[in-house]
Amino acid sequence: MSESITTVMFIVDVSLLLSLTDRVPALGAPSVLHPDAWPLGERLEAWSRARGLVLGDPDTSPLGRARFERLAARVFPTAELDRVELFARWLTWAFALDDAIDEAPLGTSATAVDALFEDLLKAVRRGHARPGAMPLEATGVELWRATVPGMSRDWRRRFLMHLEEHRAGCAEEAVNRRMGQVPGLDDYPALRRRAAAPFLFDLIEPVLGVELPPSLRGTPSWKALLEGTADVLAWCNDVASHARESARGDVHNQVTVLAEAYGFETPQAAGWVIDHVAHRVGDVQAGARMMGDDLDRLRLSPEQRSASARVVRALLDAPRAHLDWLTESGRYRPPGSDLSIDGMPMLVPGQRKRLDGLASLR
Known part of the structure; x- marks a missing residue:
């Protein structure tokens, strides 16, 4: 050649x-792989499809092809399986949210991004989704309910604060897309951290059962x-x-x-x-x-x-x-x-x- x-x-x-x-x-x-990674994949796919996060043939969408159970099983190779599955579900939810706000029309509208996050945060704080809510809202509340038992008020505030930071980062990205503006070299690392679902790091604690x-x-x-x-x-x-x-x-x-x-x-x-x-x-x-x-x-x-x-x-x-x-x-x-x-x-x-x-x- x-x-x-x-x-x-x-x-x-x-x-x-x-x-x-x-x-x-x-x-x-x-990395070490959790011994139950394969059955975990089947469980995660069934859950993702039942909740409407993955539609149709999983191989036809980036979210369906992602195999988040493999990432969860590698980060937590010795954790209890239900906790590993919980993290894999959160990963699926976070990347589904990412897909929703990266594409137009949401991806170029900070107002629309703010509105989406406002609905999600309100649902989580009141403990239930609105009747007929979209899958992101309904599954977000479901995951929150499964995660918070045993976690302190301090942890809960921290998680929600990081979800707010994620909101701000995604809104800033939407402005950049609308304006056709490339982030500055010095500004990009902090923006990327905010937009990369920082709340996922908080989930290490409930997965491991510590704080x-x-x-x-x-x-x-x-x-x-x-x-x-x-x-x-x-x-x-x-x-x-x-x-x-x-x-x-x-x-x-x-x-x-x-x-x-x-x-x-x-x-x-x-x-x-x-x-x-x-x-x-x-x-x-x-x-x-x-x-x-x-x-x-x-x-x-x-x-x-x-x-x-x-x-x-x-x-x-x-x-x-x-x-x-x-x-x-x-x-x-x-x-x-x-x-x-x-x-x-x-x-x-x-x-x-x-x-x-x-x-x-x-």
């Missing part, structure tokens, strides 16, 4: 992220760990979803932001994103190392230290679990595709073997 054809066929997708497993020691070991001490959440080490993990997940997702988002003209992608800021071609911008991901993984590891001193300083009880350690472990495991999920999910690929275009592999030599090797571990 000539060099010119190779350049034309360069496509940003998850295969570009596989180098991180060699470059970053913290991403080197494959973080409030004093720990105010420490610099916790902020470094949480924000770094959020950035790693979001930016890896940006690489995987770039082709889909650029095709519909959505500028909320780290590859697009870097290309706009520096005048990069797509391959160079994608390379820089991957370099940034590697650096942020280092920040996450540093935050985790700092946390030991904070735990000592705060004089937490043995139970609080144990709860904190379990949540931190889930956060540290999440980037590799997410990367493994991206390689097996069909969310960012057309139905029936195998990372190819017109029958020709999009992976450079060696990458398909590595992708197949990852798949063989599941």
